[in-house]
Amino acid sequence: MTSIVIFGAGAIGRGFVGALFGAAGWRITFIDVDTALVDRLNADGGYRVVEVSHDGERPVPIDQVGALAFADGGAVAEALAGADLAAVAVGAANLPQVAIALARGLEARARAGAGPLDVLVCENLPDAPAVLTRHATAALAGPAVALGAAHTAIGRMVPVPVPGLAEPTDVRVEPYAFLPYEARAFTGPRPEVPGLVPITGDFAMYDDRKLFVHNMGHCMLAYLGERRGHAFIWQAVADVELRYLVRGAMIQATEALSTGYRVPAGPLAAHVDDLLARFGNAGLADTTERVGRDPLRKMQPDDRMLGAYRACREAGNRPTYLAVAVALGAARLVREDGWDAARVARHLDAALGTADPGRPLIDRAIESLGRGLSVDELVRLVDGVHLADPTF
């Protein structure tokens, strides 16, 4: 039986990677720091993925499952030595730690005479495969096999599991199950797993579509939703003014992709409307808190907010709604991380340069949000600029 080792038995590890490989009949070994979860998965030998849609719920059992504690380094290296493939879904901040365990596995494979190890890197971080490879290489202490770290674009939304599930290891997911990965990073054969889609050409368009359209729109919706007191994403997307602003920003991001990658705009716009419908999946109970978490990472120059804004600017377009996304992210840094106006200004200067023509709108929106600007005023602000200032 083919087998995969998955670092991270959380939402994406269990709810997406495990779901796809389990359904395809692979044996799964999860590695996690949560020892209670490890014990439970071992006791049950599996878990359930519950697909939630407007049509109801569909439980899918995943069998042939084992788990190891991350701290059990010897057993983890041995599992990696015998695996056909690995995956990582631990959260970007934990990649350096996992890379060390991977290095031990690459050495164990060399000792066992096994071949190189391919790894699906399932993190919302554009250079996650490079980060993982760099840290793993630095941690090598002896002869080792090669590592093929492949980027993925994770589109399935899997909320944080809530207490009160029928089974504690149940994971509730949306039905969407398309996992593109960067096939050219692989050293070995491509796995035959339904839903796992090898992209043989340039992966960047998938990456940017995921980050600048899906994640940017989702995050903007979360920050707007929080301001309106919405705990859930489905409540935020049902709020017409919020949907209006977010759709505007998502469309501006797709226009940038269409220009930058020379792909038709129509299917990208359809993708936006599909995403907005998926954001409305109330059964998922996805929260504005989960989608908006870690604002500093999300406000890095290449990440969803500033990255989408810059892509729009580079395509020669006017990122008016995207300016609001940036302002909402900046306002979150002020509120959550205690940034003052000077620090925000330095961050934006570094990301956008000091002469960005959209900066007055961003600055005005940040300043107004700080004074408690309402969402309808925000709509008027951005539409006013959009209509009145064709130079921006």
Ligand SMILES: NC(=O)C1=CN([C@@H]2O[C@H](COP(=O)(O)OP(=O)(O)OC[C@H]3O[C@@H](n4cnc5c(N)ncnc54)[C@H](O)[C@@H]3O)[C@@H](O)[C@H]2O)C=CC1
């Ligand atoms: N949940 C979602 O809908 C999506 C998440 N992502 C990305 O997927 C990645 C994983 O996110 P989630 O699964 O949502 O997070 P999660 O918090 O549900 O799961 C992460 C798991 O990794 C474990 N972990 C932490 N450090 C570890 C280590 N050193 N070794 C082994 N396990 C370790 C945690 O105990 C936890 O079980 C993140 O980069 C996230 O941005 C991307 C798209 C969708």
Ligand SMILES: O=P(O)(O)OC[C@H]1O[C@](O)(CO)[C@@H](O)[C@@H]1O
């Ligand atoms: O996990 P992050 O990077 O904090 O961001 C959350 C985003 O990632 C996803 O969980 C998966 O793309 C989205 O649902 C959400 O927009």
